[in-house]
Each structure stands twice: as structure tokens, then as C-alpha cells.
Amino acid sequence: MPSLSTILLVLTAQLGVSILVRRIRRNTADAKAAVVNAQRELVSQAKEAFFARDCARAVELYTKAIDGAPNDMGLYANRASCLADLGQHDAALVDHARALEIARAGRGKGHEKDAALMAIFFYNTGVTLSQSGNERAAIREFKTALEVDPYYPDAANNIATLLLETRDSDLRDVAQAVGYAEDECARSHNENADHLQTLLAAYTVAGNLAKAEATREILAALQPADS
Numbered sequence: 001m002p003s004l005s006t007i008l009l010v011l012t013a014q015l016g017v018s019i020l021v022r023r024i025r026r027n028t029a030d031a032k033a034a035v036v037n038a039q040r041e042l043v044s045q046a047k048e049a050f051f052a053r054d055c056a057r058a059v060e061l062y063t064k065a066i067d068g069a070p071n072d073m074g075l076y077a078n079r080a081s082c083l084a085d086l087g088q089h090d091a092a093l094v095d096h097a098r099a100l101e102i103a104r105a106g107r108g109k110g111h112e113k114d115a116a117l118m119a120i121f122f123y124n125t126g127v128t129l130s131q132s133g134n135e136r137a138a139i140r141e142f143k144t145a146l147e148v149d150p151y152y153p154d155a156a157n158n159i160a161t162l163l164l165e166t167r168d169s170d171l172r173d174v175a176q177a178v179g180y181a182e183d184e185c186a187r188s189h190n191e192n193a194d195h196l197q198t199l200l201a202a203y204t205v206a207g208n209l210a211k212a213e214a215t216r217e218i219l220a221a222l223q224p225a226d227s
Contacts, residue, residue: 042061042064042065042068043061043062043065043075046058046065046078047078053085055082055086056086058079058082059079059082059083059086062078062079063079073100073106073121074099076095076096076099076102077096077124079095080092080093080096080099080124083095084127084128084131089129089131089132092128093125093128093132096121096124096128097125100121100122103117103118103121115148115149116149116152118149119145119148119149119155120152122142122144122145123141123142123145123152123155125141126139126141126145126155126158130158130162135162135166135171136168136171138162139163139171142155142156142162143155143159151187153188154184156180156181156183156184157181157184157194157195157198159176159177159180160178160180160181160198160202163176164177164198164205174202175206177205177206178199178203178208181202182199184198185199190218191222196215196219200212200215
């Protein structure tokens with residue numbers, strides 16, 4: 001039978017181990033919390049830089065944030081927008097593609113707004129392609145956004161604008177432009193001035209002056225009385 005002193009030594013040793021384990025767990029939790037807080041601060045600073053139009057700084061911060069969260073599709077999408085504003089379209093397209101890749105991998109895993117999420121990435125890719133001058137590819141991405149989410153705003157309007165304004169005779173299609181512009185205005189209930197301006201231009205180019213005048217009147221009614 002162990003002596004009382006032996007029992008006390010064993011209990012003391014066990015207590016010491018228990019305290020050590022709790023300290024390790026607490027330190028681990030504190031370290032994880034510090035990492036999470038640092039990541040949040042990075043993302044917050046990146047957003048502030050972007051809204052301040054300091055895109056170069058925003059790219060730097062988003063890059064650091066991506067190092068800490070390489071599977072965060074939102075970080076790639078945001079960095080892509082910054083890169084596009086800097087005119088670095090190829091790099092932006094790489095980030096758009098990565099965001100889409102992550103989004104596809106996560107579909108069906110608790111995302112309730114899969115369609116809207118995917119549409120955003122297709123739409124943003126289309127915007128970057130349009131900025132880079134690749135009109136045909138841009139139209140394809142905008143169409144894909146509409147296939148994924150038929151109510152995604154501005155996609156049809158952008159298609160109509162590109163079909164009207166392109167210098168590529170093989171791509172230019174006034175009839176289709178009218179159709180896309182009409183669809184966009186129907187979705188926005190004839191209450192969006194930008195959409196109505198596109199529809200007005202489409203009707204005018206198509207030679208449908210009666211509908212152009214009717215659209216002009218709707219547009220005028222949206223303007224403030226003192227403008």
C-alpha cells in the first residue's frame with residue numbers, strides 16, 4: 001500500500017499535468033484568436049484602401065490576407081477588382097478564375113445562394129474582359145451570369161451596350177441589343193435611368209422612333225423636376 005507522501009506526490013504530479021494542459025489549451029486558443037483578429041484587420045484595411053481608391057495598397061493587403069486564407073473566394077474576387085482598376089487585367093482574370101474554382105468546389109455545402117454567388121463571379125469576369133477590350137468573351141460571361149441567375153442586374157444591359165457599340169461587324173447585333181435592353185428594363189420596372197438610356201439608344205439605332213420617343217418620355221419622368 002502506497003504511503004500518504006507517495007499519494008500526495010502522485011496527486012501533485014497529476015494536478016501539475018492538468019494545469020499544464022489547461023495552459024497549453026488556453027495559449028493555443030489565444031494564438032488562434034490572435035490569428036483570426038489579425039486576418040480580420042488585414043481584410044478591413046484592404047477594404048478601406050480599396051474604397052479610398054488606393055488599389056495598389058489594397059492589392060498588397062489582399063495578397064497578405066490570401067496567404068492566411070488561401071481558400072477564401074471573396075479575397076480573390078476583391079483583389080481581382082483592384083487589379084482590374086489598376087489595368088492589370090490578366091492578373092485580375094486569374095483571380096476571377098480562382099474565385100470561381102473555389103465557389104464551384106463549395107456548391108451544395110450549405111451555400112443557400114449558390115446561383116447568385118456564381119453569377120457575381122461570372123459577371124465580374126465579364127466586366128474585366130470588357131475593360132480589357134475582349135468584347136466577345138465579355139458577352140459570353142454576362143450571358144453565363146444570366147443563365148445562372150436570370151435576374152442578375154446589369155448583365156443584360158451590358159450585353160446590349162456591347163452589341164450596340166462594338167466595332168466588330170461580326171459581333172454587332174442591333175436586334176439582339178434591343179431584346180437584351182428590353183429585358184433589363186422589364187426587370188428594373190423602367191425605373192433605372194442607365195437601363196432606359198441603353199434601351200433608348202437601341203431603339204434609335206434600330207430605327208424604331210416611336211418606341212424611342214416613348215422611352216424618352218419615361219426617362220424624362222424619372223428626372224427631378226428642377227433638373
